[in-house]
Amino acid sequence: MDVPKTVAAALEDRPVAGKRCLEAGAGAGNATAGLLANGAARVYAVTNDRGHALTTRRRVGDGGGDDGDGNGGDDGTVDHRLAVLEADLRAVPLPDDSVDLITAHGLCNVLDPAALSAVAAELSRVAAPGAHLVVDDYDPLPDDAAIRELFAVENAASELARGRPALTFYPAAFLRRFFAGHGWEFERERTLLKPVPWTESHVSTHADEAATAAADCPGESGDALAATARRLAGEIGSESVGRMYGLAFRLPD
Numbered sequence: 001m002d003v004p005k006t007v008a009a010a011l012e013d014r015p016v017a018g019k020r021c022l023e024a025g026a027g028a029g030n031a032t033a034g035l036l037a038n039g040a041a042r043v044y045a046v047t048n049d050r051g052h053a054l055t056t057r058r059r060v061g062d063g064g065g066d067d068g069d070g071n072g073g074d075d076g077t078v079d080h081r082l083a084v085l086e087a088d089l090r091a092v093p094l095p096d097d098s099v100d101l102i103t104a105h106g107l108c109n110v111l112d113p114a115a116l117s118a119v120a121a122e123l124s125r126v127a128a129p130g131a132h133l134v135v136d137d138y139d140p141l142p143d144d145a146a147i148r149e150l151f152a153v154e155n156a157a158s159e160l161a162r163g164r165p166a167l168t169f170y171p172a173a174f175l176r177r178f179f180a181g182h183g184w185e186f187e188r189e190r191t192l193l194k195p196v197p198w199t200e201s202h203v204s205t206h207a208d209e210a211a212t213a214a215a216d217c218p219g220e221s222g223d224a225l226a227a228t229a230r231r232l233a234g235e236i237g238s239e240s241v242g243r244m245y246g247l248a249f250r251l252p253d
C-alpha cells in the first residue's frame with residue numbers, strides 16, 4: 001500500500017498502532033492506507049460515494065504492500081481490519097464512544113458549513129474519551145491564484161444546481177477554534193504541503209466536476225459555466241499554490 005507523504009507526516013506523531021480508527025471521508029483511500037500501514041487494529045472507512053468505497057477497498061487489496069494478513073505482503077487478499085462503510089457522516093453508523101482515533105484528511109473542504117457542523121457533532125459523539133482527531137486540509141487560496149477562478153466556477157455551478165458550494169477552504173485557525181468548540185483540545189499544527197501542487201489531473205477533475213454540476217443548472221447558465229470551466233482548465237494546466245495543513249486534537253479523558 002502506497003502511503004502519500006502528507007498522510008505519513010500527518011500520522012507520524014499520532015498513536016495509531018492497536019487503535020480503533022474512523023477515516024471520515026474515505027476518498028481515494030490515502031488515509032485508510034496510512035492507518036493500516038501504521039498498525040491500526042480496526043479502520044472504519046466511511047464515504048457516501050460508492051466509487052470511492054470501491055477504490056478504497058481495491059487500494060488496500062491491490063496496493064503492493066503488506067495487506068495485514070500476517071504474511072508480510074500484498075497477495076490480493078482482503079485486510080480484515082478494514083470495514084468500508086457507505087454512509088453519511090452526518091449520521092455515522094457507529095455507537096457512541098467507539099473509536100480511539102479519527103482522521104479527516106481533505107474532508108472539510110468538501111463540506112459546506114452546515115454539513116461541517118453536523119459531521120463535527122457526529123465525530124465527537126463516536127469518539128471515546130481521550131480519543132485523537134487528525135484534520136488535514138487546505139488554507140484559502142491567495143487572491144492571485146489562477147485556480148481560484150476554476151473553483152469559483154465549480155462553486156457557482158454547484159450553488160445553482162444543488163444550492164450549496166462544492167468546495168469551502170477553511171483557514172487552519174478557523175478549524176482549530178471550531179473543533180475546540182466541539183470539545184476537542186488542540187495539540188499541534190504542521191504544514192503538510194507548501195505550495196500545494198495542483199496537477200493537470202486535479203485541474204481537469206475539477207473542470208469535470210464543474211461540468212457535471214453545470215449540466216443540472218437551470219436555463220442556459222450551465223452551458224456557459226461548463227465552457228468557462230473547460231477554458232480555465234486549459235489555460236491553467238497545473239499550478240503550485242497554497243498550503244495544506246495538519247491539525248491534531250485530543251478529547252479529554
Ligand SMILES: C[S@@+](CC[C@H](N)C(=O)[O-])C[C@H]1O[C@@H](n2cnc3c(N)ncnc32)[C@H](O)[C@@H]1O
Pocket residue numbers: 024025026027028029030031032046047048049052087088089090104105106107110111115
Ligand atoms: C476529498 S475526499 C477525502 C480524501 C481521503 N480522506 C483520502 O485520504 O484519500 C472526500 C471524501 O468525503 C466524502 N464525503 C463528503 N461528504 C460526505 C458525507 N456527508 N458523508 C460521507 N462521506 C462524505 C466524499 O464522498 C469523499 O469520499
